[in-house]
Amino acid sequence: MLNAIKFVKIVDGGLPALHMDSQFQMVFYIYMSSLATVLPPAIVWLVLRRLTDDLRSMAARDPLTQLLNRRGLSEALQQHFHSRHATPAYLLLVDIDHFKRINDTYGHHAGDAVLCQVAKVLRATVRRGDLAGRIGGEEFVAICLDTDGVGAAHLAERLRSVIESQAIHVAGSDHLLHCTATIGVSHHFASPHAWEGAMREADAALYRGKAAGRNRVEWAEGFHGHAGAPG
Numbered sequence: 001m002l003n004a005i006k007f008v009k010i011v012d013g014g015l016p017a018l019h020m021d022s023q024f025q026m027v028f029y030i031y032m033s034s035l036a037t038v039l040p041p042a043i044v045w046l047v048l049r050r051l052t053d054d055l056r057s058m059a060a061r062d063p064l065t066q067l068l069n070r071r072g073l074s075e076a077l078q079q080h081f082h083s084r085h086a087t088p089a090y091l092l093l094v095d096i097d098h099f100k101r102i103n104d105t106y107g108h109h110a111g112d113a114v115l116c117q118v119a120k121v122l123r124a125t126v127r128r129g130d131l132a133g134r135i136g137g138e139e140f141v142a143i144c145l146d147t148d149g150v151g152a153a154h155l156a157e158r159l160r161s162v163i164e165s166q167a168i169h170v171a172g173s174d175h176l177l178h179c180t181a182t183i184g185v186s187h188h189f190a191s192p193h194a195w196e197g198a199m200r201e202a203d204a205a206l207y208r209g210k211a212a213g214r215n216r217v218e219w220a221e222g223f224h225g226h227a228g229a230p231g
């Protein structure tokens, strides 16, 4: 049991809400640690390393969509900015419009199907090397790591228009759902600590987009990327 406690510490900061797979893994781990005295140390070490990797990856992801969560995004940004050739990043905050209505009208499982579809669009639309995450109920984040303001603005507009064009099938229902999203875009930022500030900028822009009628892209104050100059 002492080993189990040490193991949880390795996972750094404890575990998020565990779902079935991870609960199974913990039971498996405790079982393995009880065999630790009779199994060859190399096998025990390999199993533990694998479990540590799995748990670390689970702690960094949203269980519904498998996109990065806040912690996963923050870790990925730390890694990106530690590289000598790190490029500045742009943060896009993507918020589904009137999502509560979808839940209220078609049920929570329909809401979940919409969230999964938007996650799929995000994953498919950002470039390889960019980051995609879900940071709250119906709030998603895309972070462009190797582009300028024009590229970030194009990505935001492409995301908005692909989300709008989706017909979303809900299991067990004949309805095809549609949704739209409002997107706030931050200025570029160049350090892992600056991403909370970028979130605030994008959030303020998003708020303006919601007030202006939704289903639109809004830029942080003074952002010129959409006009052709780097932001």
Ligand SMILES: Nc1nc2c(ncn2[C@@H]2O[C@H](COP(=O)(O)OP(=O)(O)OP(=O)(O)O)[C@@H](O)[C@H]2O)c(=O)[nH]1
Binding pocket: 064, 095, 096, 097, 098, 099, 100, 101, 103, 107, 108, 109, 110, 111, 112, 115, 136, 137, 138, 210, 214
């Ligand atoms: N299905 C589902 N719903 C969720 C989840 N997390 C949060 N929600 C719901 O998301 C809804 C968010 O509603 P609001 O914050 O009012 O936002 P909205 O209706 O999208 O309105 P606007 O953003 O102003 O367009 C709430 O009804 C939450 O219950 C989830 O994981 N699954």
